[in-house]
Amino acid sequence: MAGAKEGKALDLKTVICELESSTMEVPSVFVCPISLEAMQDPVTLCTGQTYERSNILKWFSLGHNTCPTTMQDLWDRSLTPNATLRHLILTWFSHKYSALTKTLHHLHATALHLLDTLTKVKGQNRVRALKHLRQLLDCHVSTRKTVLEHNALPLISSFLGPFTSHAVGSEVIGILVNLDLSSDFKKTLMQPSKVSLLVDIMNEGTLQTKMNCANLIQILFIEANASESHAEFLSSLSLLVGLLRLVRDKKHPTSVLTGLVLLNIVCSRESVRTSLVTLGAVPQLIHLLPTLNNECLEIALHILEVLSTLPEGRLALKECPNIIPNVVKLLMRVSESCTQFALSILWAIYKLAPQECASKAVEAGLAPKLLLVIQSGCNPVLKQKSAEFLKMCSLDYSTGILISNCMLTATIQ
Template identity: 70%
Template sequence: MDAQAVLLTGGAAAPFPSDKIDLTVLMEEMESVDVPSVFICPISLEPMRHPVTLCTGQTYDKSNILKWLSLGHNTCPTTMQELWDHSLTPNTTLTQLIHTWFLHNYFSMKKQFQDVQARAVDLLETLKKVKGQARVQALRDLRQIVTAHASTRRTIADNGGLSLIPSLLGPFTSHSVGSEAIGILVNLDMNSELKKNLMHPAKISLLVDIMNEGTIETKMNCAKLIETLLRKGNEWETEIVMSSLSLLVGLLRLVRDKKHPNGVLTGLVLLKTICSQSQESVRSSMISVGAVGQLIEVLPSLNNECLEIALYILEVLSTVAEGRMALKECPNIIPNVVKLMMRVSESSTQFALSILWAIYKLAPEECASQAVEAGLAPKLLLVIQSGCNPVLKQMSTDFLKLCSLNYSSTSLLISNCMLTKTIQ
């Protein structure tokens, strides 16, 4: 039996000449496996296919050392000793060891793959028969397999899992069953039938309830699943989901949870999706549950990625009259937003400036005074002189003009603009 036959049949590896082993296939299949350092070429830092030894005793992959020598080098790459002999001696012992190691580990990996697939199918069959705690345990085992082995996701789809697992969710489903089922579903590829099944009001209600009461991992899984459904659902279905006050409250609670920073980004991403797709009524609902004040409160503690999303959400909410009023009433809102300008990205600066515009429309003199005193003028000048997008540059120019018209002390405004000798 040659190497290809062994690979195709999955039979036991038998000794055979090394020149009949196709290492390329094995290495590609096992790309993510940790390879012993002795098998690694010091030049490419990749596993050696044809190890050869120099006169210095150092071993390299043949193609790499030939390339080194073709560049005119007359030294050993590792020791930098001058070569007194340019002959390359095939290291047959190491070649056989490499081939044997890869072949053995390939079949071990293949057997593990087959065992995992079989286990996933067995668990699906078990779920059809059991209830109560046994169902919870079967779902937990399946969730762990799906999370650890992406290959099982196709197996679950091919064996009826896309209809079986959603069928376990309903108005009378316990949260323990629901949490495990959601942990599986969030890892599966969503086809139209699965999305339609999950967008049922009873299932969405269960998702929201579990998100509000579950562990941080469960909360994140629920939010990710809902976000996926909203991105791919039809308009009337998404509007029903997004109008849920319980969902909005739960997401804001997730964003404010300082003990679990990993959940902050997940919550913000779903809030951004809701803002982007919803009608004004949904945005008004977000404002009514305190979204503006709560997001402003967490801004200083957010990392750059989260900060940009939060500013985007606040900008969208500022397009609603209630949102502008809520922004104006937030303590220290203007100096805090000014500090964030030019801190993260061009987009974040534009969002921040849009928020200031919204406040300015309600209280021009107060906004101009606080913004200039917080250091807005020099930042606007830097934006104007930078190579940013024309929209942001024009917004900055217009806002600076308005500040000069509404700011009581023109001389102080000018002094605030004098950042460097160049600007002066």
Template identity: 60%
Template sequence: MPMYQPSTGGQVLDLETAVKDGILGGGVICGGVTTANVEKLDLKTMIEQLDSIEVPSVFICPISLEPMQDPVTLCTGQTYERSNILKWFSLGHFTCPTTMQELWDDSLTPNSTLNHLIHTWFSQKYLAMKKRSEDVQGRSLELLETLKKVKGQSRVQTLKDLRKIVAAHDSAKKTVVDNGGVSFISSLLGPFTSHAVGSEAIGILVNLRLSSDSISNLLQPMKISLMVDVLNEGSTETKINCVKLMEILFRDSEIIPSLSLLVGILRLVKDKRHPHGILAGLRLLKIITLQQSPENSIISIGGVPQLVEMLPFFNPECLELALYVLEILSSIPEGALALKDCSHTIPNLVKLLMKISETCTQYALSVLWEVCRLSPEESAATAVNAGLAAKLLLVIQSGCSPRVKQRSAELLKLCSLNYTATIFISKCKLTRTLQ
């Protein structure tokens, strides 16, 4: 007889004992719901909604490794999901998939005890999940109503409690949105809002689904100004929440970023202790870079050399974002000049060629092209000494796209203009590469 291991640990019980002792069987199941009520619940639906829960191994079909909904037992005593064992037979197999014994009887016996046990176990879990969800929704509504009545430190504490429950439960997010929570919490952000209230409100809003009207409301200058202040003075978690919220707000909006905002983003990007903050900051910086003018950009606050110097410390995802930003900035005369004047630009970019991804190589080539074109003699010599020529030949011989190979060829030609062929090959130490 199949054995059952209770999910709470302890003694292994057979199915009859498990049902008899009431571990998973009849009687009251949850909140007054009886076995008779449980039978009305659809097992397939419960399994789908509880897909992340750990299921006792006896409920798992050995063939599909999925919970069984219609268990049947073979003459060998092994139990399988009916549809799976029938498929096994249809493929010409007349053996038990688990033991590989030849079957002396091909009949399938419904395992009604196990079927009942599976249904009852999933019902218990499902009803418990629903009860927790309802409790979360009720608590969210309670906090939302309390928030409308309290002031001062009580408001901060209520916001903090709501932020935690919203961050942990999708049902809480939906409850807050459906009951006007976005509008009310947004109304708390203004010129006279304390940073404590602002930090908690932003932490809630960043977890909610925002409508176009909500986004328009949050884009009001006084609200953005508060977010910038909180970004510059809040905790690391608050700073990350700020840039994530502003990413949502700025994504489809024309904005003119303040220098204070750019300083706050750059400060977050430079903090090597918090990779999530670096990624969030670079994502927002990418959006802003596409929209800003040279006189009101990261260029004007000296951000270009700081980004360049951070390149060796970025992970691949952050590196691709940073190179994208630098490529956009290199297309602006002021940006190209800032890149040329930074002594680390060419060496750092040359090291990245053919190292991370074709996309990163493409961005790095574009930046190098703009820098070298701005000052061919000076930059080309620096590039050659940094080993650019050998890297370019590798790109040309690689499986990169024709566009990337073309840019590499153009850059290689630009670097070689000040040298004879012999001197260029010798200076770049290309003999082995060419061979």
């Protein structure tokens, strides 16, 4: 009863908004069938169905004279406030709100206690305290605000240095990557000693640690670009090796995506591209293409397109087994962007060996794919490039065989 009385003093709208971000499941009877959100002012129609007042009024304003759930014609459009249901909703949310408030208070107190502990302990005790804090921040978003409000970032980042163990560094990075870091703080993380440790841990940590490192490096790179700072660490061979290892882990799509996103970013620097080709990025990405989901596939193709702008990149592409038929398959398969990247890759190989490329591409079904692009709603530049490529293939390949492979009708012939 005490909880209910306490709940009545709370505004229902405020309580619902406070609990919106939580993962608790709201009873279906409290949910408006129109908006699928918890009701604040439930009203009942003559059909016995209950809706949020504002939602049903909007339904009527659109010219409807039916019940949205049953689609019955309404013989009476009056709205009856459902006071009993509103009371139940308020009571339920108030109890949940009270329980959540107590939980958050405990979590915030725990976070502050851990921060205090970190100022006093070393060795394994420090690792345990950092791990506990990281887990707290991972599971409860609200505790992140508490950590930031108590200016804990300088303390946490002070554990990153030339003598930091990887156990401590992994936990610190896991904490930092989940916090909203200020621009000034990001700049302090770009100190050579901290970046060097970050890259080392990325190469030797667990899969989750590798992803945390990659995500934090991405945040730092974005900051470096925004502030026009130099980000020489992106040219580090150790970093590139670590990213290629991350991308290679086919069993974990999330790690592949994380690695590809950062590889795509570092490719914007010309000094990095040659290093990536030398490290074998081209055959590795080509080998991965058939296993990638659509999101990863688009990023991988863009990286390959960028690397194909280098002479050594084009040569590496040409030397990959079955490269031409595998890339031809990707035309008009996923998205317009994928088609554009795939066509650029084929064009780069064609420049190295026109006759060989034309022969293999046509045999792999390039001609009908190009015709599809030309006849589709793709952008004019892509359609024009497809038309030019089709023309080049016809010059380097027997016209009769080209038409045969294209399966054109007698009318088109």
